[in-house]
Amino acid sequence: xxxxxGVVRKPISRYAEGVRPRMTAYNRVIFHTAVxxxxxxxxxxxxxxxxxxxxxxxxxxxxxQYASTAVQSSANLEGNHDSITVETWDGxxxxxxxxxxxxxxxxxxxxxLADIARWAHKTHGVPLRRLKNSRPGSRGIGWxxxxxxxxxxxxxxxxxxxxxxxxxxxxxxxxxxxxxxKQVPGIIRMARRGSSDAGPRINLTQxxxxxxxxxxxxxxxxxxxxxxxxxxxxxxDGYTVKGYAWKIGYFGxxxxxxxxxxxxxxxxxxxxxxxxxxxxxxxxxxxPYRVKKKKRPHKPKxxxxxxxxxxxxxxxxxxxxxxxxxxxxxxxxxxALRKRGWSVKGYPRYTQSLKRAIGNFQANQGWVGDDANxxxxxxxxxxxxxxxKWTKLPIx
Ligand SMILES: [Zn+2]
Numbered sequence: 001x002x003x004x005x006g007v008v009r010k011p012i013s014r015y016a017e018g019v020r021p022r023m024t025a026y027n028r029v030i031f032h033t034a035v036x037x038x039x040x041x042x043x044x045x046x047x048x049x050x051x052x053x054x055x056x057x058x059x060x061x062x063x064x065q066y067a068s069t070a071v072q073s074s075a076n077l078e079g080n081h082d083s084i085t086v087e088t089w090d091g092x093x094x095x096x097x098x099x100x101x102x103x104x105x106x107x108x109x110x111x112x113l114a115d116i117a118r119w120a121h122k123t124h125g126v127p128l129r130r131l132k133n134s135r136p137g138s139r140g141i142g143w144x145x146x147x148x149x150x151x152x153x154x155x156x157x158x159x160x161x162x163x164x165x166x167x168x169x170x171x172x173x174x175x176x177x178x179x180x181x182k183q184v185p186g187i188i189r190m191a192r193r194g195s196s197d198a199g200p201r202i203n204l205t206q207x208x209x210x211x212x213x214x215x216x217x218x219x220x221x222x223x224x225x226x227x228x229x230x231x232x233x234x235x236x237d238g239y240t241v242k243g244y245a246w247k248i249g250y251f252g253x254x255x256x257x258x259x260x261x262x263x264x265x266x267x268x269x270x271x272x273x274x275x276x277x278x279x280x281x282x283x284x285x286x287x288p289y290r291v292k293k294k295k296r297p298h299k300p301k302x303x304x305x306x307x308x309x310x311x312x313x314x315x316x317x318x319x320x321x322x323x324x325x326x327x328x329x330x331x332x333x334x335x336a337l338r339k340r341g342w343s344v345k346g347y348p349r350y351t352q353s354l355k356r357a358i359g360n361f362q363a364n365q366g367w368v369g370d371d372a373n374x375x376x377x378x379x380x381x382x383x384x385x386x387x388x389k390w391t392k393l394p395i396x
Contacts, residue, residue, distance in 0.1 A: 002070040004055075004119050007063040010042045015052055015067035023072055025082040026124035027139045028131055029117050030146075030167070031184065032075060033102070033176035034087040037094040040064055041087055051075050053085040055116055061108025063116065069124065078165035079134060079147055084120050086113065088176065102177025110183060114190035117141050121191070128192050129285050130185060130266075132238055134164035141188050144168065144175040155265050157181055185266045189282045202229050204288040207251065207276045216251030224249030230276060233284035234258045251276075303387045304332040308376040310393060315355045315375060322351065330354060333376070336384040337361060 003009060014020070032053065034041060039059070045052040045066055053075040056064040067073055075085040088109060090096055096103045105113065120126040131142025145152065145159055147167025152159040157178055160166065168175070192199070206226045210218050218224050227249045231241050234255075239262055243254035256274025263271020268279050281288035306329040314326045322330070327348070334344045337357050346353030359374035365383065381388035 002068040002123070004063065004065055004069075004116065004123075007055075007065050009065050010040070011068075012042070012045055012052055012066045014048060015071055015073070017068055017070050020067070020071035021081075022070060023082060026069075026084065026120070026126050027082040027137065028079070029084045029086065029120045029126055029141050030076055030079065030131075031113060031141075031143045031176050031180070032085065032087045033090045033144075033180060035090060035092045035098065035175075037089070037091050039089070042066065053087040055084075055086040057086065057088045057105075057109050057112045057116075059089045059091065059106055059109065061106070061112040063112050069120075076144070076147065076167045077169065079167045084116075084124070084126065086116055088113070088180075090177075102174065102179040104179050105183055110187055110190065113187050114194075117187065117191040118194055128188055129237070130188055130283075133161045134167055135161070136165060141184065141191070143181055143184060144173070145181060148173050148175070150174075153178075156185075156267065182267055185268075185283055189279070192282065192285070199233075199285040199287050200229060202226060202281055202286040202288050203291060204276065204278060204281060205291045205293070210251040211256070211274070211276055213251075216253075216255065218249045218251065227251050227255065229286065230259075230281075230284075231255060233286055234262060237262065237284060303385055304336070305329070305387045305389070306332055306376065306381060307393075308378070308381065308388050308390050312375045313393065315351060315358075318351055332386065333358070333384065336386055340384070 034056065041053070041056045042064065044050055051074045052066055054065060054067050054069055054073045056066065058064070069084050072080045073085045074080055075087065076083045088105060090103050092098060117126070117128060121128050126141070127139050129140045131138060131140035131146060134147035144167055145157070147165050148159050149166070150159045150172035203226050206223055207230060210216050210223060210227060218227055228246065231244050234241055239258040241254050241258045244252070259274040259276055259280065260271055262284070263277070263280055266283050268277060268283065270277050271280060278288050310326050311329050311333060314320060314322045314330060331348070334347050334354055334357075337344050340361075342357050342361055344353055344357040347357070355374040358376065358380065359372055361384070362372035362374070362380055376388065378388060
């Protein structure tokens with residue numbers, strides 16, 4: 001079975017099985033643009049000497065198949081032996097004059113191309129990932145320009161790399177145009193969605209929260225596993241993540257840098273700082289999912305606690321060394337006073353400032369004498385919104 005089901009079959013006799021050489025392997029699906037406004041290439045390709053593709057996709061998404069994928073097509077020059085080739089309508093001469101960045105594939109065409117890619121994966125095992133170059137044996141879903149020499153921009157729009165097969169003899173041929181090349185990652189994502197080759201699942205929530213932490217810190221075993229999955233996918237796509245520490249598993253700067261590079265190459269939004277987005281995950285051949293974080297039940301905040309005896313001892317003896325606990329609790333008193341509009345100027349350098357402030361607060365309550373001595377009592381604490389206790393302290 002090397003005819004795709006549900007498509008218009010128009011076998012070209014020169015490309016019949018037994019006439020044309022057989023495919024040597026199934027490594028790629030290659031998209032082209034046909035520079036034509038016609039709804040079929042059959043009449044043209046029936047002429048001996050005309051390069052012929054396996055498939056043609058009309059504007060309305062109808063697929064025509066001209067040759068069984070058991071045999072080689074002739075649209076890819078040195079890449080014919082292991083490439084399934086697909087020509088596409090582009091409205092040349094009608095809606096497109098051949099210039100500029102080129103016309104978009106219509107939505108119906110995009111769906112059809114995804115169908116072909118998915119079928120090629122199921123039938124021939126072509127991996128549903130982006131083809132990186134035309135080097136012998138490279139695998140994936142790609143386009144003609146990857147095997148063409150020319151003055152092309154870099155990144156995804158680049159042409160043939162050194163050591164790559166030549167897929168065309170004409171220099172600078174734009175096929176299948178800038179616009180259409182940029183559509184391919186989306187087509188691959190679409191093909192994956194309806195395919196069994198959907199790739200390993202990845203907990204995107206976990207990954208994204210690791211990204212948000214300083215240094216991309218990860219503490220849990222499953223968190224490390226998730227980041228490793230990500231790095232593995234990046235590496236498989238040819239990105240170097242050199243400084244990544246496998247055992248520590250942080251989503252650190254090395255992982256971020258590689259993620260950002262991947263996002264840039266694939267024209268993904270939000271990726272410039274290495275954000276692991278949903279689209280990026282799909283593009284890397286992973287199946288992302290999100291988990292809802294458990295909401296912790298709201299706990300009312302407890303009032304700050306002070307041990308009155310501890311604080312008072314520190315307030316009483318200006319020369320006494322203030323311990324860590326006492327300092328922490330005094331700070332709470334100072335904060336409570338400040339919150340209520342009292343100046344505690346001089347504190348924490350001068351303990352006496354705190355005592356004076358407490359005294360002022362007490363005097364303001366209408367208390368006199370010993371009630372306004374600047375030491376903490378139960379009523380003072382209550383009015384300052386502090387929980388307090390009077391407990392025994394160790395003797396030293
Ligand atoms: Zn082409």
